Amino acid sequence: MQLEEGRHKFIQAWGSLGSSWGINKSMAQIHALLLSTPEGLSTDEIMERIQLSRGNVNTNLRELINWKLVRKETILGERKEFFVADHDVHSIAQHIMEERKRRELEPVRRLLQQLISTQFKGNPEEIKHFQELLKDLADFVHQMENLTNLMTKINNNNYMKKLIKALS
Amino acid sequence: MQLEEGRHKFIQAWGSLGSSWGINKSMAQIHALLLSTPEGLSTDEIMERIQLSRGNVNTNLRELINWKLVRKETILGERKEFFVADHDVHSIAQHIMEERKRRELEPVRRLLQQLISTQFKGNPEEIKHFQELLKDLADFVHQMENLTNLMTKINNNNYMKKLIKALS
C-alpha cells in the first residue's frame, strides 16, 4: 500500500473514532493529519488534504491549540502560519486527560458539592438514601481524579508502567 | 430545600452533564432518577417523573440494561415491569469503564493493528515517522487498557485505593 493511502485511511478512521471520544470529526481528522506529518502544515494545505472549509479548519485548529495538542509556527520569510502537532504520545495523552478532567469531572464535582452542602426536608429514610448516593458519587469522582494524576506520572516513568502492569 | 427539589436538580444536571460524557440526555436522566430512588420504578412512573415519551424511556432503559447499570424486576402479582438501578458506585464505575473500553479503545486498537501489519511504499523517512506514530499510539492504548483493569481492581480494595493516592 502507498504511504499516502495508509495515511488517508488513518485520517478517515481517526475522524470517525473521534465521535465516540466526544471529539468532532474535523478536529480529529486535522489532528490525525498533523500527527502523521513530521513538519508543519498551513491552513491551505490542511484544507486541501482533507477537503474542509477554511472556517472549519480555522476553528478546529484553534481548539487543538487550546487542548495544547498543536502549536503555531512561523517560518522565516513566510507570511502564513504553519501548524505542528505535538508528536510525543505521552504528552498528548496527558493533555487529553487534563482536558477530559476539566470538562467531564469538574462540573460533576461542583454539582455534587453543592447538593451535599444542602439541608433537605422530607422523609428521613429517603433523604438518607439520596445523601449516601451523593457521597458515593463524590468519592468516585475523587478516585477518578487520583487516577488521572497517576496517568500523568506514568508517562515518563517506565518503572511506574511496569508497576501498573503488575498490579492489574 | 425539599428532597424532591434536590432530586429534580440532580436529575436535570446529570442529564446535561451526560452530554459531555457522550451519554444522551434522556439516558442520563433516567439513570439519575433510578439512582436516587431506592425501589424500582415502572415505565409509566419514569415517563411521568421526567416527562419523556414512552418510546424514549423504553429505548434508553434497554440501553441502561445493556450497560448493566439497571435491571428489570417483576413484583409478584403485578403485571408490569419495574426497573432498579445498581446502587453500588464501584460496580457502576466498573461497568461504565468496561463499556468505554469496549466502545472507545477496542476500535482504535483494531485500526492500529491493521495499519501496523501493512507494508508501505514511498519515502522511507516518512514511512518511518508514520510507523513510529502507529507504534506509539498502540502502546498508549495498551497502557490505557492496563489502567482500566487497575480501576476495576481498586474497587473493592481499600489498600489499593491508598496505594493509588500515595503514588499520584
Next chain:
DNA sequence: TTAAACTTTCAGAAATTATTGAAAATTAAT
C-alpha cells in the same frame, strides 16, 4: 497610505442525533 496576503468570525445550510407517538407485537388473564 494602499494593497495584497492571510486569518477570523458568524449567519445560514447541512448533517447528525435524539425524541415522539401511534401502530404493531407480545404477554397474561378471563
Next chain:
DNA sequence: ATTAATTTTCAATAATTTCTGAAAGTTTAA
C-alpha cells in the same frame, strides 16, 4: 380464543451539532 395490559418498534419530526463560505478584520510589505 378473546380481550386487555403492557412493551417494542420505527417513520416522522424536532433539536442539536457541525460545516460552509463570504464578509469583515488583521497584518505586513511596498
